[in-house]
Amino acid sequence: MTRIILSTGYAVDPSAPALSPIRDANGRIRNIVSGGPSIIRKPGTFRSNLELTNSLRRNFLAAQQDYAAALQNGNGNGHLVNIEDEIKPNDRPATDIWTAQEGSTLYVPRIDWSVAGLQEERPQYEITVKLFYLPTAPADARLKYTKQALDLVKRELRVGDIDLLIVSFPGISFEGDCEWEADKINATMGNEEEEVATWSALEDLHRDGQVGRLGIAEFGSVKLRRFLDKIKVRPAVDQINVKNCCNVPPPLSKLARDEGIELLTHNDCTDILPSGTLRELLGQGAQGAGVLADGGSGGDGGLRGDLIPEWVVKYTAFVKDRGVIEDKGYFAGAELVEA
Structure with missing residues (x-):
């Protein structure tokens, strides 16, 4: 069994023009446009599944070109190629050139941890993490997943803690023709027993000081009330998507106000990385990374198995x-x- 860790470098705004990969002062590839606001999604325009898949695809292609160029040049610097130029499957460099295997974990692409880290002292930052538990994974492994995800973020940023962790459970959304209907439908969604068990494990991370505040996503008034009655550490934040119903339900606003919970809105996609999308990203197609073998019997040399x-x-x-x-x-x- 192989664990695969994918990373985007910097996430980019998919509405921005195509760009070439550039390097920061430490030489690390960062797929960003020059201005700060351009890396932020415009509210209501793009959802994070598109931002995620576009950013992964760009980072894979940039890493393939950069590491292949460095190898051809015989030095550690190499040169960069405009990522608008498509690499055909038979032009891809070997997977082990631009990925890294550490024990049973494969990093796609490889990460140079020596140049990771923020530019200023830790107190200067507000670090927010949103963790999506996917429906294809077992609920009893969520604490393990949380530790894996937080370890990667802390290693990337070179910090020992984060300020806010928002968790998004599978099978929950906040959608309806109006805010009242969305709130009512939301009350029947998800798996309350699994959510409470997961939260209890996260409370330990909060008590240990690894996470300053905990938050949830897509909890309406009824669901939130039941949740609060079964947990010890109150969520500091409830993040909901009101793209369809436009308004926050009044019962949820009142409950949040009474309980001291901050309501935030977002445009994230709850089904952020389906199995088919991930296999396409890593597969042998024209827009795939060439890490996984095709489903057929062709000798493409990629990894085989259930993803x-x-x-x-x-x-x-x-x-x-x-x-x-x-x-x-x-x-x-x-x-x-x-x-």
């Missing part, structure tokens, strides 16, 4: 005194069960 997406984490490091985002990106975890 199980487990979690996705989105992280943002916000410089408080300047009001800008310095670092934003994604990691995703999956298991490949070899045939």
